[in-house]
Amino acid sequence: MTNTTLTEPAIRLAGLTKRYGALTAVDALDLTVPAGQILALLGPNGAGKSTTTEMILGLARPDAGSAAVFGRTPTAAVRTGAVGAMLQNGALLADVNVSTLLKLMHGLHAHPLPLDEVIERAELAPLLRANVGKLSGGQAQRVRFGLAIMGDPRLLLLDEPTVGMDVDTRRRFWATMADLAHGGRTIVFATHYLDEADAFAQRIVVMNAGRVVADGTGSQIKAVVGGRHVTFAGPHADWADLPGVVSASETAGRWTLNCSDSDAALRALLPHPGVRDVEVTSPSLEDAFLELVA
Numbered sequence: 642m643t644n645t646t647l648t649e650p651a652i653r654l655a656g657l658t659k660r661y662g663a664l665t666a667v668d669a670l671d672l673t674v675p676a677g678q679i680l681a682l683l684g685p686n687g688a689g690k691s692t693t694t695e696m697i698l699g700l701a702r703p704d705a706g707s708a709a710v711f712g713r714t715p716t717a718a719v720r721t722g723a724v725g726a727m728l729q730n731g732a733l734l735a736d737v738n739v740s741t742l743l744k745l746m747h748g749l750h751a752h753p754l755p756l757d758e759v760i761e762r763a764e765l766a767p768l769l770r771a772n773v774g775k776l777s778g779g780q781a782q783r784v785r786f787g788l789a790i791m792g793d794p795r796l797l798l799l800d801e802p803t804v805g806m807d808v809d810t811r812r813r814f815w816a817t818m819a820d821l822a823h824g825g826r827t828i829v830f831a832t833h834y835l836d837e838a839d840a841f842a843q844r845i846v847v848m849n850a851g852r853v854v855a856d857g858t859g860s861q862i863k864a865v866v867g868g869r870h871v872t873f874a875g876p877h878a879d880w881a882d883l884p885g886v887v888s889a890s891e892t893a894g895r896w897t898l899n900c901s902d903s904d905a906a907l908r909a910l911l912p913h914p915g916v917r918d919v920e921v922t923s924p925s926l927e928d929a930f931l932e933l934v935a
């Protein structure tokens with residue numbers, strides 16, 4: 642490892658763009674991920690998360706802009722073993738058992754983690770004799786995870802890693818990730834779940850339509866996309882000026898307050914005469930994304 646690679650960010654994307662025909666899947670993305678950071682890429686279906694991940698791995702070629710990984714081209718970085726990846730539905734050899742697959746892949750790495758450690762971290766012991774082609778969705782994800790960490794990479798890229806995992810497996814998965822992150826690894830994962838991003842990532846980048854629409858800590862992002870709505874019937878007033886309220890709108894006598902702090906908003910709202918039928922709702926993440934890009 643040279644001094645340059647030590648000081649280089651894990652990922653530097655500059656004007657990164659990918660088009661599929663008339664569709665711009667990733668739109669002039671600028672993003673720098675310092676080494677050691679745990680970052681969640683959050684966004685609805687089609688936001689461009691997978692396409693971005695593929696370009697960081699050198700699996701898709703940008704139409705414009707560039708992606709650098711530890712100061713190198715993605716292909717060069719992957720070749721040095723610095724990057725491990727877990728892709729959505731990444732193909733696994735179907736006609737072998739898990740043990741054979743692990744041994745095969747282990748032999749391909751220059752400085753792999755000991756196989757026992759891979760098996761323990763990915764909880765693969767009960768699956769070793771199972772045929773890879775017959776694994777459930779969640780079991781296959783665990784095998785993909787084992788393969789991703791096998792080369793002891795400094796950067797882990799995980800595309801919706803917990804899809805198909807049950808609640809318990811999901812919780813243990815994130816505990817293992819937290820453990821791996823303590824070793825100073827950079828971890829970038831794509832997810833649809835704000836809670837998952839908030840619980841595990843130090844930084845959340847929200848994408849929509851190929852662009853970054855928000856970038857911050859979990860609490861910063863939640864204040865924008867996770868804010869609750871308070872709706873009620875009541876008279877015209879400057880409801881947007883109440884504490885904890887970001888904006889107010891009215892349709893047919895019913896008000897909707899978009900809140901950064903719905904508790905504070907309710908405390909201020911409820912004493913007002915004429916306020917009735919009060920409801921507190923959480924907008925869906927999809928709604929929140931639409932608000933962000935409006």
Ligand SMILES: Nc1ncnc2c1ncn2[C@@H]1O[C@H](COP(=O)(O)OP(=O)(O)OP(=O)(O)O)[C@@H](O)[C@H]1O
Nearest residue numbers: 661664665666684685686687688689690691692693
């Ligand atoms: N190979 C491809 N050919 C054509 N269009 C593609 C291709 N891959 C992705 N797209 C399109 O690019 C856009 C971004 O897709 P991408 O898979 O990167 O989004 P995503 O945020 O990962 O979505 P999801 O959460 O559903 O995985 C989508 O509109 C998708 O249909």
